[in-house]
Amino acid sequence: MRTRRFITAYQHLVREEQPIALLMAGHPHKIDGLLSGDSTSFLRRAARHNLGMVPRYDIIEAFNLTLQDARRDIEPDAIEEAADIIGGFPFMLQLLGYRTWNMAFGHDVLTVDDVRRGALVAQSELASRVFDATVCELSHADVEFLKAMAQDDGPSRQADVAKRLRKSSGHVSSYKKRLMDAGVIESPMRGVLRFSLPCFRKYILVGAFGDK
The missing domain is CATH 1.10.10.10 (Winged helix-like DNA-binding domain superfamily/Winged helix DNA-binding domain)
Incomplete structure (x- = not known):
């Protein structure tokens, strides 16, 4: 209900030609449910992109480029383990990357231990933010x-x-x-x-x- 009210408010702002843009993300079945509403029919004209699973080489490249920009590095075994833990899931890439970065605070090189400690926190967040809500339905x-x-x-x-x-x-x-x-x-x-x-x-x- 809150989402529908939000979308309706956005639609009014568009009709008033206000400088506003909207970017939304969610599971495909949730999006399909949202698009079925009468008040959100205009969203059916919006561009949709299915993220899908992130290829392993893209995960490794994302880690390497981010660390290079920050003038940091990661152990080869650590980046391989990170890719295994992420398993191609876009949200887990974000969570594990963020948590591993924090675990390695003050270090120039991210280690396997940093990845494993970051994974414990990231996996707990994944369960509470995504899995718990999924099972409740x-x-x-x-x-x-x-x-x-x-x-x-x-x-x-x-x-x-x-x-x-x-x-x-x-x-x-x-x-x-x-x-x-x-x-x-x-x-x-x-x-x-x-x-x-x-x-x-x-x-x-x-x-x-x-x-x-």
């Missing part, structure tokens, strides 16, 4: 579905998930669609499922969502 059955997927170290076979849940293929297909619409999982190929968000499997495994 899911049902108990949704979470049980995710727990069944989390038993696999990599992508899950849809048939295996159905077997673990002791549910029909129709039940699994229904929840698969719900979770895909919510931006939580994706299907890279027929009959295969995987988590859309890096680190989310670990979050589900450790039960960080409390009573869910």
Whole structure:
């Protein structure tokens, strides 16, 4: 509701030809929900860009260029570990970069230890800012579905998930669609499922969502 009021206010300012611009970011399913409103129909004409996953070489380049500008450096093992932890997730790139930078305050060279200490804080922030809010919008059955997927170290076979849940293929297909619409999982190929968000499997495994 607050977002819709904000968008409506912005639209009024545009109609009054005020010098204003609007840049918004969010999960695709959230944006689709916002665009479906009558009062926000003008947003459907706005340019949309899907960030997707950040390639590993772009992550490494971002670290190197930022540090070069600041006349600092990073150990080769440290930058490789940072890229592993980020896993291509744009928000995690921002979080880990910021926290690692702070951990290395006063040092000319960022170390593996700086990255690991920064990761502990960044991963906690990722859970509280993104994962907690995501799970709060899911049902108990949704979470049980995710727990069944989390038993696999990599992508899950849809048939295996159905077997673990002791549910029909129709039940699994229904929840698969719900979770895909919510931006939580994706299907890279027929009959295969995987988590859309890096680190989310670990979050589900450790039960960080409390009573869910």
